[in-house]
Amino acid sequence: MALRVAALLATAAATIVMALNKETRTFVVGTVGTTPVTASVTAKFQHTPANVFFVIANAMASNHNLMMIGSDLFGLEFKGFKLPLVAVLDMLNAALLSAGVHGAAFMAQLAKNGNSHARWNEICDNFQGYCNRGGVAILAAYVGLLLTLGITVVSIVKLLKPKPKPQSQPLASEIEVP
């Protein structure tokens, strides 16, 4: 439960920081007579599809954790079919989050180092604030990802724990890898 709250905070922070990531720089492009001609270039997170996916994935992960915390707080019992559903959803959540985080992380690496073979210039030396904020968002989401993995493991362990029933044997020993 505490894990879920922590993961929710981490992914929500990542979403917000990346969503508000925007930096505008004005460059002096040329001179016409005596007045310098400036062009303003903006770096927004929407410019990169990987970052857009990052924001969406983190938002969905936060939403999932929020729902789970809400159902815990409001006392909705997970019985029967719903308990494995929680573990499966947690797993899917972790997969989605890992995909989003890594896509954005490698895109950020490309922005920071460029790729000389493809003639892609690095943009971080011009847009340091954008890059820093993006880096913070990715770090926060990584923390959220690790926490989500922990949540998944806890959910699975909770599933496989033997139920305390008098007439049934412990079920943990019956689980075999087919």
Added chain:
Amino acid sequence: MAKIRKAVTVTLRLLALAATVVAVVIMATSKETAHVLNLTFTAKFTHTPAFKYYVVVEAIAGFYTVLALLLASKSLLSRLTLILDLVVAMLLTSSIAAALAIAQVGKQGNSHAGWLPICGQVPRYCDKLVVSLVAGFVAALVYLLLLVYTLRAALHPVFAIKP
């Protein structure tokens, strides 16, 4: 019941193994040289850290799949296999997402950053990359399916007793 479970899991693992091997081999052998305006321009997967990560992770996943196929049906290792399956599935999804992000930039460029698409100059390299990425995506999907199936199969005795 156990036989069907074993058959389905072995099939899924074999499929994942095939997909990861295809992904690794095709990406590792993809290389193309293009001549643009008297400049020789080589495209290799080692030029991009994301693709290097992708190849390494797919290789690890393939190796793990072989290991899991050989060590199947030992109750002592079942929990460990489940946890490792989860870890490998996460690694697979992460690697395919990273490779797809970079490949998307390579195909469509990014006008805001001044990055030109390179697929026009090295089309065969791009095609091989597409095949490799599709195989990697299939591997990730199959691993997620495997996880869900293993969980459900492990819970079947529980379903009969739970209220």
